[in-house]
Amino acid sequence: MTTPHNTIGDRPIDPLLQHRLDQLIARAPLAAGSAVSPAPRLAGRRAKPARAAKLSALALSTVSTVMLAGLFAQHADNVDSIGFTTGTISDPVLPTATTAQTTPATVAATAPDTLVADGAYAGIADSNRWGNVQVQVVYSSGQITDVQIVQYPDGDNKSVRINARALPTLISESISAQRADVSTVSGATYTSVSYRVSLQSAIDNAKAAMGVGS
Amino acid sequence: MNSWMWFLTRSTGIVAGVLGVASLVWGLYFSARNTGTRLKPNWWLALHNFLGGLTLGFIALHMLVSLLDTDIGLRFVDLLWPSSEVGWAIGWGVVAFWLFAIVVLPSVARIRRRLPRKAWHLAHLLAVPAVVLSGVHAYQTGSDSLSVWFTRGLALLVGISIYPLTVRLLGLAQHRRVAA
Amino acid sequence: MSVHHVEHVMGTTVSIDLVDSHDRSLVDELVAWLYEVDEVFSPYKEHSLISRIGRGEVAPTDTEVPHDVREVLQRCGELAEATDGAFDVWSQPSPNGTRFDPCGYVKGWSVQRAAHLVRSRGVADFCINAGGDVVLGGYDHDGCPWKVGIRHPFDPQSLALVLHEVGPVAIATSGTYERGAHIVDPRTGRPSTELASATVIGPDLAQADAFATTVCVMGVEGLHWLAGQPGYSGCVITAAGRLVTTDSFNRHRAA
Numbered sequence: 001m002t003t004p005h006n007t008i009g010d011r012p013i014d015p016l017l018q019h020r021l022d023q024l025i026a027r028a029p030l031a032a033g034s035a036v037s038p039a040p041r042l043a044g045r046r047a048k049p050a051r052a053a054k055l056s057a058l059a060l061s062t063v064s065t066v067m068l069a070g071l072f073a074q075h076a077d078n079v080d081s082i083g084f085t086t087g088t089i090s091d092p093v094l095p096t097a098t099t100a101q102t103t104p105a106t107v108a109a110t111a112p113d114t115l116v117a118d119g120a121y122a123g124i125a126d127s128n129r130w131g132n133v134q135v136q137v138v139y140s141s142g143q144i145t146d147v148q149i150v151q152y153p154d155g156d157n158k159s160v161r162i163n164a165r166a167l168p169t170l171i172s173e174s175i176s177a178q179r180a181d182v183s184t185v186s187g188a189t190y191t192s193v194s195y196r197v198s199l200q201s202a203i204d205n206a207k208a209a210m211g212v213g214s
Numbered sequence: 215m216n217s218w219m220w221f222l223t224r225s226t227g228i229v230a231g232v233l234g235v236a237s238l239v240w241g242l243y244f245s246a247r248n249t250g251t252r253l254k255p256n257w258w259l260a261l262h263n264f265l266g267g268l269t270l271g272f273i274a275l276h277m278l279v280s281l282l283d284t285d286i287g288l289r290f291v292d293l294l295w296p297s298s299e300v301g302w303a304i305g306w307g308v309v310a311f312w313l314f315a316i317v318v319l320p321s322v323a324r325i326r327r328r329l330p331r332k333a334w335h336l337a338h339l340l341a342v343p344a345v346v347l348s349g350v351h352a353y354q355t356g357s358d359s360l361s362v363w364f365t366r367g368l369a370l371l372v373g374i375s376i377y378p379l380t381v382r383l384l385g386l387a388q389h390r391r392v393a394a
Numbered sequence: 395m396s397v398h399h400v401e402h403v404m405g406t407t408v409s410i411d412l413v414d415s416h417d418r419s420l421v422d423e424l425v426a427w428l429y430e431v432d433e434v435f436s437p438y439k440e441h442s443l444i445s446r447i448g449r450g451e452v453a454p455t456d457t458e459v460p461h462d463v464r465e466v467l468q469r470c471g472e473l474a475e476a477t478d479g480a481f482d483v484w485s486q487p488s489p490n491g492t493r494f495d496p497c498g499y500v501k502g503w504s505v506q507r508a509a510h511l512v513r514s515r516g517v518a519d520f521c522i523n524a525g526g527d528v529v530l531g532g533y534d535h536d537g538c539p540w541k542v543g544i545r546h547p548f549d550p551q552s553l554a555l556v557l558h559e560v561g562p563v564a565i566a567t568s569g570t571y572e573r574g575a576h577i578v579d580p581r582t583g584r585p586s587t588e589l590a591s592a593t594v595i596g597p598d599l600a601q602a603d604a605f606a607t608t609v610c611v612m613g614v615e616g617l618h619w620l621a622g623q624p625g626y627s628g629c630v631i632t633a634a635g636r637l638v639t640t641d642s643f644n645r646h647r648a649a
Binding site for chain 3: 188192208
C-alpha cells in the first residue's frame with residue numbers, strides 16, 4: 001500500500017508524519033518561517049512572536065537617536081572659541097564688554113587689571129569637527145611672554161572629506177606653508193606677542209636672513 | 215536648522231550601527247550550533263528579522279537626513295554611488311548600505327522563497343563585511359572619532375561582533391572536521 | 395634691490411616689503427605714519443583722540459578733529475548703514491571703557507594710506523602686511539604674482555588656501571582664533587561664533603577689513619551680502635571647518 005520508505009519497521013507511518021518527512025528531505029522552504037528554524041510552526045501559535053521585544057527595540061532606537069542628537073546639540077553650545085584673552089585665562093566665559101580688554105596696544109604699554117601669577121596657563125580649547133585646539137600662554141610679571149600651541153588637530157585626521165561641486169567645500173587638507181612658499185599670510189589679527197609664533201614671523205625671518213634688507 | 219540635521223545624521227548613524235551589530239550578533243547566536251540550545255527559536259528569529267529591517271530603516275533615515283544637512287553638500291547620487299569627489303569616508307558607507315540591502319531585502323519572506331537557499335545564504339553572509347565597512351565609515355567620517363566615548367564604543371561593538379563570529383567559524387570548522 | 399622691515403605698532407606687527415626699492419627713508423616714513431595713526435586712534439591710549447571722542451569729551455565735528463579722523467568717522471557711519479548695523483564702530487566694547495572702537499576700520503585704512511604713499515613714490519611692487527591684513531602692489535621678488543596664504547583657522551602653522559594676486563589688491567581676514575570671540579554682533583550685543591574666519595579681497599583694505607568683520611558678524615549669510623558689494627569677493631571658514639566662497643573668489647585661488 002505504501003512505498004517501502006514509508007514504514008518504520010513494519011508499521012505504516014502516519015500520513016502527517018510522512019508529509020513532514022517529505023518536506024524535510026526535500027528541504028523545501030516552509031510555508032511560513034525560515035529554513036533555519038528547526039521547530040515547525042504550530043497551528044494556533046501566537047501570530048506575532050517577540051512582539052514586546054520588537055517594540056522595545058524600536059522604542060529604544062528612536063529614543064536613543066533623539067537623545068544622542070540632543071547630546072550633540074548641547075555639547076556644541078558649550079564649546080568656547082579658539083583663542084585666549086589676557087587676564088581671564090581661567091575663565092571660560094565668552095568675553096563681555098568688560099573682559100574685552102584683550103591685548104595691549106603695545107606689549108609694554110598698558111598693565112593688565114589683575115596681575116596674573118607667573119607661569120604657564122592652558123588657554124581656551126575648542127572642540128569642533130576638526131578636533132581640539134588649545135594654546136598655552138606663559139605669563140611673566142603679569143605680561144604674556146610666550147604663546148605655545150599645545151594641541152591642534154592633525155592635518156590628515158579622519159575628518160569628513162567632502163567636496164561638493166558647488167559650494168561649500170570642506171577644508172580637508174591644510175597646506176604646508178613651506179610647500180606653498182607664500183610671501184605673506186593673511187589671517188585674523190595677531191598681536192605682537194602671538195606674531196612671534198606665527199607663520200608670518202617665520203616668513204619675515206626668512207626674508208631678513210636672505211638679506212632682503214632691514 | 216542645519217546643525218540639527220548634522221546632529222541627527224550622527225545620531226541616526228550611530229543607532230543604525232548599533233542595530234546592525236545587534237542584528238549580526240543575533241543572527242550569529244541564532245545559527246551557531248555551539249552557542250547552546252536556543253529557547254524559543256521563533257522569538258530569536260523574529261527578533262533577528264525585525265532588527266535587520268530596523269537597521270535598514272535607520273540606515274535609510276541616516277542617509278536621508280545627511281542629504282538634508284546642506285552643509286555637507288551631498289547630492290542624492292552620492293548616497294547611491296561612491297564618488298571620488300565625496301571621498302571614501304562616505305563611499306564605504308554607501309557600499310555598506312548596498313551590502314545591508316542585499317542582506318535584508320532578499321530575506322523578506324516573499325523574495326526568499328524564490329531564491330535557492332545557497333544563494334540566499336551567500337548573500338546573507340555579506341552582513342559581516344557590511345558591518346565592518348559601517349565601522350570604517352563611522353571611524354573615517356570623523357567628527358565623533360575624536361571622542362573617546364565614540365572610539366571606545368566602536369571598539370566595544372567590534373568586540374561584541376567578533377566573539378560570536380569566531381565561535382560560529384570555529385563551530386563550522388569543527389563541524390567540517392567531524393564530517394570529514 | 396629691496397627693503398624688508400618689521401615693526402611692532404598698533405597692537406600688532408607690521409611687515410613691510412618693498413620689492414623694487416631700497417629706499418630706507420620711505421620705510422621710515424611709513425613707520426612714522428603708523429605710529430601717528432596709533433597715537434590718534436588707539437583705544438588703548440586714554441589720551442588718544444578716539445578715546446576722547448568715545449568718552450564724549452570731543453565731538454566728531456569739533457574743529458580740533460583732523461580731516462583724516464573725520465573721514466574715518468564718516469566712512470564708518472556709511473558702513474554702518476550699508477551693513478544694516480552689522481559693522482558698527484559705536485557698538486563695539488572698547489578697551490578704554492567706552493563703546494566706540496573703530497579699530498576694525500582704522501587698521502585697514504592706515505595701511506591703505508601707507509600703500510598710497512608707497513605708490514606715490516614710484517614703487518610699484520610691494521607687500522605690506524599689518525597683523526594679517528595685506529596690501530599688495532605689482533609682483534613679487536621673482537616677478538610673479540604674489541602668493542598669499544590664508545592662515546588655517548585650526549592649525550596655526552598651516553594654510554587653508556593659497557591665493558595668487560597681482561597688485562593693486564587688498565586682502566583682509568577677520569577671525570576668532572587669535573583673540574577669541576571678540577567679534578561682537580552690534581545688533582545683538584553677543585559674540586559671533588559661527589565662523590572661524592572670513593577673508594575678503596578687494597581694491598581697498600579699509601573696506602575689505604570692515605567687510606571681513608561684517609561677514610564674521612553675519613555668519614555664512616554675510617557671504618551673500620558680500621557678493622552684492624561690487625569689486626569685493628571673499629570666503630569664510632565655519633567653526634566646523636567648512637569653506638564657503640563667493641563665486642569670483644575662486645578665481646584668486648591657486649590651482
